[in-house]
Amino acid sequence: MKVDIDMGSQSGGKAATLDLEELLATRLLVQGNSGSGKSHLLRRLLEQSAPWVQQCVIDPEGDFVTLADRYGHVVVDAERSEAELTRIAARIRQHRVSVVLNLEGLDVEQQMRCAAAFLGGLFDADRDHWYPVLVVVDEAQLFAPAVAGEVSDEARKLSLGAMTNLMCRGRKRGLAGVIATQRLAKLAKNVAAEASNFLMGRTFLDIDMARAADLLGMDRRQSEMFRDLARGHFVALGPALSRRPLPVTIGTVETSARSTSPKLTPLPEAPAPADARDLIFTPAADEVRAMPVRRPPPPVSTADILTQLAQARPKAEEPAEPLLPVIAEADHAARIDEVLREILVDPDAAFRTVAVLYQDFLVRCRIRRVPGEPLTLADFRRRFAVARAGVDMTREGEEGWPQAVTLSAGLPDDLQGVFLVIARAALTGAPCPSDATIARVYGSHSPSRARRLIAYFEERGLFVVRTDFRGRRIVASPDLGCETAPGDPAGPVDVSQDLPSAAE
Ligand SMILES: Nc1ncnc2c1ncn2[C@@H]1O[C@H](COP(=O)(O)OP(=O)(O)O)[C@@H](O)[C@H]1O
Ligand SMILES: [Mg+2]
Known part of the structure; x- marks a missing residue:
């Protein structure tokens, strides 16, 4: 038929x-x-x-x-x-x-x-x-x-x-x-x-x-x-x-859901x-209600074992209940930042997958006896994107910044850093980064790639891009309610945005 x-x-x-x-x-x-x-x-x-x-x-x-x-x-x-x-x-x-x-x-x-x-x-x-x-x-x-x-x-x-x-x-x-x-x-x-x-x-x-x-x-x-x-x-x-x-x-x-004038169909x-x-x-009468078959425990990968090892810390090492939890928390965050920075300055970091870097992170936290819970992989991925984008962690308290990080979380991993670099420029009123800078943050040399990335953010309604009469680019963020100063798209790479891995 x-x-x-x-x-x-x-x-x-x-x-x-x-x-x-x-x-x-x-x-x-x-x-x-x-x-x-x-x-x-x-x-x-x-x-x-x-x-x-x-x-x-x-x-x-x-x-x-x-x-x-x-x-x-x-x-x-x-x-x-x-x-x-x-x-x-x-x-x-x-x-x-x-x-x-x-x-x-x-x-x-x-x-x-x-x-x-x-x-x-x-x-x-x-x-x-x-x-x-x-x-x-x-x-x-x-x-x-x-x-x-x-x-x-x-x-x-x-x-x-x-x-x-x-x-x-x-x-x-x-x-x-x-x-x-x-x-x-x-x-x-x-x-x-x-x-x-x-x-x-x-x-x-x-x-x-x-x-x-x-x-x-x-x-x-x-x-x-x-x-x-x-x-x-x-x-x-x-x-x-x-x-x-x-x-x-x-x-x-x-x-x-949006269809307003539904048509009848047979x-x-x-x-x-x-x-x-x-x-x-409803189970049929003859259906065997057997117990589910027990599967043998799955083989555990080396990476999983490392994760478990890194997470399982002997009770004795647990620091006493802090008297001032706020200070303890700040200390925790600062020490995690330190470990993240350590990983970032490793010139090979850019060539490793996040999963591998995460293992490295857990082990380093353990060696340094960082108290409290380590980051989850998802948090690590985000924090790493932030750190890699050259963004100072202490800005996290600044107005608008937590929201920028939340917005970035909805993006594919490889785009989060780029988004945050532009969002930071908007939040601080700095000039819009050049194509070369954006490409560099993304890990590419291609200025046209940078323009496509911006177009992608624009399509998703994250940014609105316009050009001033001198041909300089201004990127506004409707969510954050701010915009960058005009920046020359053809400008040089801004070294302050440079990735550690690029410092050959
Ligand atoms: N062919 C189409 N005609 C009209 N509206 C469409 C059409 N395709 C998608 N849309 C609308 O565009 C929006 C996004 O489409 P959707 O199918 O959810 O995209 P995706 O699943 O690829 O993310 C929805 O609101 C949908 O109704
Ligand atoms: Mg869909």
């Missing part, structure tokens, strides 16, 4: 279609920066295909629960044991009920574990129940990260394994993976590589563009086109979409939601 799903339009107004049956066999990868319209695209695909195929959505942000009212999806909230999620997934396959697994509100590690348990249940379904089902995973880099992050090795392995099964081995079992990611470079390569269909949206960073070009078999110069795509515009390629790269505009959706022929609930939440 050939079913063409209407995704939107091509240039010239012709419909952009997606061959559903072909999609089941060849899977889909969607990539585009945050705000490029990926979730909207997935919603369009889900809505248009709802009458034709069973759907399971892995939804980290609770975006898709609105499909329930109109299309009858059952929302599975994830606050259940992993074993229970696995059993629910098996019943979902048996009864062919469309669902949204809502992972909103769980921490990343929990999200990974729940998704793994649920996908595992879909994958291990009884052979009799291998009916076709679209498995849509939004923000797939969360579940199949390219590199180890802050979660435990065990959670990462479980989740990555489940995603690999979905994309590499799911086809025979009727599972058709549709995954979306903000950053191709953050998605595990083997998971991305199994999709034969692509929808590429606006892409900002060179590394993602290069990966996209590789996947699409385009040359890197051609892939520059991804930079200029507007929201909702994607380039389609693959057996279910188009034989050559085809620009498409995604059409409207029925269920987005309801899918599915069991009434109440029946559907019963079907998947």
